[in-house]
Amino acid sequence: MEYKSGFVALVGRPNVGKSTLLNEVVGSKVAMVTQKPQTTRNGIRGILHTDRAELVLVDTPGMHRPRTRLGRTMVHTAQRAVSDVELVWQVVDLTRSPNEEDGWTAELARRTPAPIWLVANKQDAVSDWRTALAPYRALAAYQAVYPVSAKNGDGVPELVEAALARLPVGPQFFPDDMVTDQAEDFYVGEVVREHVMLETHQEVPYQVAVQVDEKIRRQPDLTYIRATLLVERDSQRGILIGERGRMLRTIGSEARTALEEYFGHRVFLDLWVKAAEDWTDRAEWLNRLGYREPKR
Numbered sequence: 001m002e003y004k005s006g007f008v009a010l011v012g013r014p015n016v017g018k019s020t021l022l023n024e025v026v027g028s029k030v031a032m033v034t035q036k037p038q039t040t041r042n043g044i045r046g047i048l049h050t051d052r053a054e055l056v057l058v059d060t061p062g063m064h065r066p067r068t069r070l071g072r073t074m075v076h077t078a079q080r081a082v083s084d085v086e087l088v089w090q091v092v093d094l095t096r097s098p099n100e101e102d103g104w105t106a107e108l109a110r111r112t113p114a115p116i117w118l119v120a121n122k123q124d125a126v127s128d129w130r131t132a133l134a135p136y137r138a139l140a141a142y143q144a145v146y147p148v149s150a151k152n153g154d155g156v157p158e159l160v161e162a163a164l165a166r167l168p169v170g171p172q173f174f175p176d177d178m179v180t181d182q183a184e185d186f187y188v189g190e191v192v193r194e195h196v197m198l199e200t201h202q203e204v205p206y207q208v209a210v211q212v213d214e215k216i217r218r219q220p221d222l223t224y225i226r227a228t229l230l231v232e233r234d235s236q237r238g239i240l241i242g243e244r245g246r247m248l249r250t251i252g253s254e255a256r257t258a259l260e261e262y263f264g265h266r267v268f269l270d271l272w273v274k275a276a277e278d279w280t281d282r283a284e285w286l287n288r289l290g291y292r293e294p295k296r
């Protein structure tokens with residue numbers, strides 16, 4: 001049998017569970033997940049290998065009405081992701097009714113030549129998924145509909161089987177043991193950002209970026225990491241550091257635990273906080289942080 005491969009874009013409004021689903025399919029924590037919308041800011045690939053096929057999932061930021069330049073780069077990333085894939089999964093949240101963001105996602109998916117599947121997530125959290133699903137079916141001409149729970153895995157094997165079955169013949173793009181194409185420094189920054197998002201409230205989680213400045217193996221069983229948390233204003237700097245440094249210590253210790261699990265050895269995590277005035281609206285900062293702006 002010939003080898004098959006292909007790309008699937010996961011699109012949807014914020015917080016529907018795209019990243020959770022990607023992690024579940026790949027079987028490893030590739031993309032960060034929080035209970036807050038707009039967690040994902042970049043197109044992140046997760047790779048699943050079987051004996052005869054390679055399925056590359058492309059996670060995307062949630063579709064929303066952007067209020068900042070950063071938001072525009074996020075929506076642009078989702079728009080770009082669907083342009084060159086074999087299949088689009090529009091992920092929706094069965095615990096909520098469709099809104100305009102689901103509509104924009106459907107519109108985006110409809111503009112691509114790839115078939116669109118409706119992936120109805122959070123099935124575990126509704127008593128009657130058929131009723132919850134009904135209003136979503138009308139958003140686009142879906143070729144298939146899959147109710148799933150990304151959280152407990154229900155329905156996911158069937159979804160993956162179906163996607164594998166329709167992959168075209170193609171080459172293997174990534175090595176067997178590769179589950180994501182993210183650079184390690186980026187991944188480390190994302191782990192830290194996840195814990196910032198989990199611990200902070202209001203506007204702070206949305207106005208923090210993490211830059212990894214240094215990462216070195218100091219001893220066979222110790223990696224030293226220095227990272228800067230960028231915020232928009234001095235007042236946010238105070239919030240992130242917290243009273244007598246408590247907030248930063250909490251974030252640091254949680255992120256360190258996650259990173260030690262990832263590296264399989266001790267991590268010394270050295271966190272700094274810096275204000276970069278209005279970085280979410282400034283092209284030079286977005287560029288420096290690797291957020292790609294749409295071309296005009």
Ligand SMILES: Nc1nc2c(ncn2[C@@H]2O[C@H](COP(=O)(O)OP(=O)(O)OP(=O)(O)O)[C@@H](O)[C@H]2O)c(=O)[nH]1
Pocket residue numbers: 012013014015016017018019020021032033034035036037038039040041060061062063121122123124125148149150151152
């Ligand atoms: N009950 C339930 N919760 C889920 C399921 N999948 C995801 N969640 C939760 O939904 C929230 C959002 O999950 P994410 O995977 O971050 O959602 P996302 O679509 O990637 O969100 P953005 O990156 O912000 O666009 C988290 O709290 C998840 O734990 C599911 O199948 N069932």
Ligand SMILES: [Mg+2]
Pocket residue numbers: 018019020031032033039040059060061
């Ligand atoms: Mg996400």
